[in-house]
Amino acid sequence: MSVAKRDIVALEGVTKRFPGVVANDSVDLAIRPGEVHVLLGENGAGKSTLIGMLSGLQQPDEGRILVGGEPTTITSPRHALALGIGTVFQHMMLVPTLTVAENLLLGGPWWQRPKTEELEARVAEITRTLGITVKLHAKVSELSLGEQQQVEILRAMVRNSRLLILDESTSMLTPKGIDELGALMRRLVEQGLAIVFITHKLKEAAAFGDRISVLKLGRKVGEIPPERFRALGEQAIIGEIVELMFGKQKDDPEAAERAVRTIRAEAAPLLEVRDLGVAPTDDAPGLSSISFDIRPGELLGIAGIDGNGQKQLAEALAGQRATVGGSVRLQGAPIEALSVGERRQRGLRYLTDDRLGEGTVGTFPVSINFFLKQVGAAPFWRKGVEQRAEIDKRAAQLVREYDVRTPSLKTPVARLSGGNIQKVLLARELAEGAKVVIFNKPTYGLDLANTLASRQRIRDTAARGLAVLLISTDLEELLSMCDRIAVISNGSLVGTVENADDARTKIGRLMIGLAA
Amino acid sequence: MTGLFSEVFLSALLFGAVTAAIPLLLAGLGEQMSEKAGVLNIGIEGMMLAGAYLGFVGAFYSGSLWLGFLTGAGGGIAVALVMALLCVRIGLNQIVIGIALTLGLEGLTALLHHFQFSRSYPRLPAVDVTVIPLLSAIPVIGPALFRQHLIVYLAVALVFAMGYIYRRTQLGLNLQAAGDKPAALDVAGIDVVRTRTIAVLTTGALAGLGGAFLANVGAGLFIPFITNGAGFLGIVLAMLARGRPVWVLFGALLFGVCLSLTTAMQVAGINIPTDVIQMLPFLAVMVMLVLFGRRASLPAALGIPYERGAR
Numbered sequence: 123m124s125v126a127k128r129d130i131v132a133l134e135g136v137t138k139r140f141p142g143v144v145a146n147d148s149v150d151l152a153i154r155p156g157e158v159h160v161l162l163g164e165n166g167a168g169k170s171t172l173i174g175m176l177s178g179l180q181q182p183d184e185g186r187i188l189v190g191g192e193p194t195t196i197t198s199p200r201h202a203l204a205l206g207i208g209t210v211f212q213h214m215m216l217v218p219t220l221t222v223a224e225n226l227l228l229g230g231p232w233w234q235r236p237k238t239e240e241l242e243a244r245v246a247e248i249t250r251t252l253g254i255t256v257k258l259h260a261k262v263s264e265l266s267l268g269e270q271q272q273v274e275i276l277r278a279m280v281r282n283s284r285l286l287i288l289d290e291s292t293s294m295l296t297p298k299g300i301d302e303l304g305a306l307m308r309r310l311v312e313q314g315l316a317i318v319f320i321t322h323k324l325k326e327a328a329a330f331g332d333r334i335s336v337l338k339l340g341r342k343v344g345e346i347p348p349e350r351f352r353a354l355g356e357q358a359i360i361g362e363i364v365e366l367m368f369g370k371q372k373d374d375p376e377a378a379e380r381a382v383r384t385i386r387a388e389a390a391p392l393l394e395v396r397d398l399g400v401a402p403t404d405d406a407p408g409l410s411s412i413s414f415d416i417r418p419g420e421l422l423g424i425a426g427i428d429g430n431g432q433k434q435l436a437e438a439l440a441g442q443r444a445t446v447g448g449s450v451r452l453q454g455a456p457i458e459a460l461s462v463g464e465r466r467q468r469g470l471r472y473l474t475d476d477r478l479g480e481g482t483v484g485t486f487p488v489s490i491n492f493f494l495k496q497v498g499a500a501p502f503w504r505k506g507v508e509q510r511a512e513i514d515k516r517a518a519q520l521v522r523e524y525d526v527r528t529p530s531l532k533t534p535v536a537r538l539s540g541g542n543i544q545k546v547l548l549a550r551e552l553a554e555g556a557k558v559v560i561f562n563k564p565t566y567g568l569d570l571a572n573t574l575a576s577r578q579r580i581r582d583t584a585a586r587g588l589a590v591l592l593i594s595t596d597l598e599e600l601l602s603m604c605d606r607i608a609v610i611s612n613g614s615l616v617g618t619v620e621n622a623d624d625a626r627t628k629i630g631r632l633m634i635g636l637a638a
Numbered sequence: 639m640t641g642l643f644s645e646v647f648l649s650a651l652l653f654g655a656v657t658a659a660i661p662l663l664l665a666g667l668g669e670q671m672s673e674k675a676g677v678l679n680i681g682i683e684g685m686m687l688a689g690a691y692l693g694f695v696g697a698f699y700s701g702s703l704w705l706g707f708l709t710g711a712g713g714g715i716a717v718a719l720v721m722a723l724l725c726v727r728i729g730l731n732q733i734v735i736g737i738a739l740t741l742g743l744e745g746l747t748a749l750l751h752h753f754q755f756s757r758s759y760p761r762l763p764a765v766d767v768t769v770i771p772l773l774s775a776i777p778v779i780g781p782a783l784f785r786q787h788l789i790v791y792l793a794v795a796l797v798f799a800m801g802y803i804y805r806r807t808q809l810g811l812n813l814q815a816a817g818d819k820p821a822a823l824d825v826a827g828i829d830v831v832r833t834r835t836i837a838v839l840t841t842g843a844l845a846g847l848g849g850a851f852l853a854n855v856g857a858g859l860f861i862p863f864i865t866n867g868a869g870f871l872g873i874v875l876a877m878l879a880r881g882r883p884v885w886v887l888f889g890a891l892l893f894g895v896c897l898s899l900t901t902a903m904q905v906a907g908i909n910i911p912t913d914v915i916q917m918l919p920f921l922a923v924m925v926m927l928v929l930f931g932r933r934a935s936l937p938a939a940l941g942i943p944y945e946r947g948a949r
Contacts, residue, residue, distance in 0.1 A: 177825070179946055198827075199824055199825040199826075199827055200827030200828070200829075203825075203826075203827045204827075209825065211825070215819070215821060215822040215825050215826075216819070216822055217814065217815045217818045217819045217822050217823075218818065218819065218938075219814060219818045220811065220814060220815065220818075224811050225822070227808070227811060228811055228812065228815055228822070228823060228826040228828070229823075229826035229827045229828050230808045231808065232807075232808050232809040232812055232828075232833075233808070233809070234807075234808050235806065235807055235808065236806075236807070236808050236811065277826075
């Protein structure tokens with residue numbers, strides 16, 4: 123593969139902003155024929171936005187996209203297809219009620235009759251060279267997910283794509299299906315196609331890629347070119363990726379020195395969790411035998427790639443999710459049979475990551491949102507009647523204390539920024555009587571100032587002698603705050619690490635399934 | 639009571655059933671196309687009213703029934719344009735807009751008719767029928783089915799034309815994709831909004847035609863709210879027909895029989911209050927829903943405005 127070979131598609135300084143979030147920040151990317159280019163990053167790293175721009179669903183705010191060396195504005199999915207960019211989206215883009223052939227024919231001029239014979243000949247030719255079989259006349263709803271995916275790849279081929287984008291394509295496949303997809307990708311690039319393969323799984327990246335670009339919080343933090351790829355073994359590559367993904371960034375404004383605190387080891391744990399289990403559901407992993415202790419004043423972090431059971435853990439502890447066995451003790455008293463309200467009463471508080479959906483009622487005023495979990499209780503309600511004066515008095519106090527920037531107490535809480543909504547939640551949950559506080563992704567989606575303020579608030583909470591469980595997908599955050607960090611993977615805690623100098627490497631290894 | 643099973647009675651009943659069924663058929667076929675493409679078209683009653691009024695006016699002043707059908711279809715398309723703009727392009731709630739259009743057109747057509755004709759209800763001359771040789775000589779069904787206006791035969795032919803479009807053409811594929819998985823259609827390079835707009839406008843044309851038939855052929859005059867729920871029955875038919883035009887035809891005929899019982903029983907001299915008989919089609923709707931309601935299978939994206947990239 124000569125270096126002079128021209129990029130099929132190149133991104134130059136592409137930036138895309140959404141309200142409150144920078145999804146892509148000045149990203150450069152070169153996509154070459156005959157290469158599987160892996161885009162690696164966690165949820166929220168900006169992979170999907172990048173794909174949206176390449177496939178014509180979204181337009182960049184800054185920077186440009188070059189197709190075949192020419193600056194091009196990709197205006198629509200149709201335009202992307204015409205440019206030879208075919209995308210297999212994370213969620214299947216086939217019409218389940220139509221047959222495979224009909225799906226492949228979709229998109230032809232509407233006045234024409236579908237050219238079924240032509241299609242059959244074309245498909246036969248493509249499937250022969252790729253060594254796959256496709257049931258053309260089966261309904262899509264009858265196919266397995268792996269088969270559906272092959273149909274989508276086939277569709278891109280039928281349309282003469284030169285660049286094939288695979289967005290999280292392995293997420294719904296069986297291990298065998300993943301291997302088959304890997305082999306198929308190899309055959310496709312051998313035919314001179316370019317492939318962009320998006321994943322958050324390191325092993326797949328190392329096994330299937332020719333070139334890897336790592337995205338982190340919208341920025342491209344590194345690239346491993348093919349030369350280097352070939353020179354290194356799989357383990358070495360994974361090591362390098364871990365370094366790129368979790369390694370400390372230079373001049374990071376979020377960096378904060380963690381004051382080393384000594385936790386009184388002899389103190390009785392405030393929260394004791396033993397063998398906690400949750401049954402898996404269709405869209406979420408379960409939990410199996412989760413055990414940990416948190417002592418007064420201790421900050422325990424839960425690290426892990428998003429979607430490995432973090433939310434389930436938080437909800438199981440808060441009483442919002444049914445458990446299958448295990449015990450939870452608060453100050454030595456079992457609480458696993460108690461309701462959400464009773465647990466809160468005893469001092470267990472949970473700050474959800476779903477601030478607007480679950481944490482607040484968006485259309486209610488700020489003042490009421492402070493007391494959502496005390497509705498009906500004195501002194502804010504008496505005999506079922508709302509005591510406006512009491513509520514406003516206390517709310518005004520909390521607004522001052524927690525620096526909530528709101529036009530008035532009557533403003534619907536949904537009109538506030540994410541950071542201020544978070545402050546309302548903090549004020550509510552940290553109010554009198556809190557003993558154990560669970561934070562789920564407390565700084566997710568916040569700007570820098572609010573992130574730092576929230577972190578300080580969490581540190582203060584622990585300093586007051588409360589037990590804190592901090593769930594976060596941001597390793598920097600955990601390293602800058604926690605005393606100990608446990609790693610969750612596929613619903614179980616795979617290890618717990620003291621937050622010392624070598625914690626970063628140990629946690630990185632635990633996260634990808636290696637022993638610490 | 640001997641009249642009940644006489645040849646004359648049965649023939650009149652069937653003839654009336656066909657006449658009553660055609661507007662339902664056209665409405666049902668129209669609604670079916672919108673729903674296939676993912677648009678729940680509650681405004682179809684309004685489209686029929688516009689078609690009935692403009693169809694009548696067109697036929698009344700020109701003296702040509704065909705011109706009346708044309709203006710009727712045009713009236714339906716005009717209302718459908720509003721619907722397409724608000725619900726498909728801008729993405730407003732289809733149910734709210736649909737109800738607003740129906741109620742609005744009910745008032746508007748009544749008002750216009752009042753200004754134009756005051757309290758007189760001028761009538762159109764009886765329609766010319768096309769007699770099909772041989773078949774029309776069959777006892778009972780011959781005079782009922784094969785001595786109808788040409789447009790009746792065309793409407794029945796439309797059932798098969800629709801079936802062909804849905805199953806054999808690119809447009810049919812596009813329509814189904816727009817209703818079942820619009821995002822898939824979009825990434826295949828077809829404009830979802832345009833596809834749905836085509837469907838809604840076609841619905842308007844068919845509903846308008848149905849309304850014009852109701853006024854010009856069925857009644858021979860226009861009276862306010864002449865459709866009397868025919869559009870809503872069309873919605874029911876479309877939902878029960880599972881995307882198959884031929885089932886719309888069967889359903890429309892069944893409802894047509896119920897509707898035509900009203901007149902036929904009066905002809906036979908049976909003394910049941912007309913109000914009771916007029917309830918029959920709606921009773922039939924409920925019975926059909928109880929019997930077949932579970933077989934209604936609606937497109938996955940029905941009623942959901944399409945927004946590119948939304949999750």
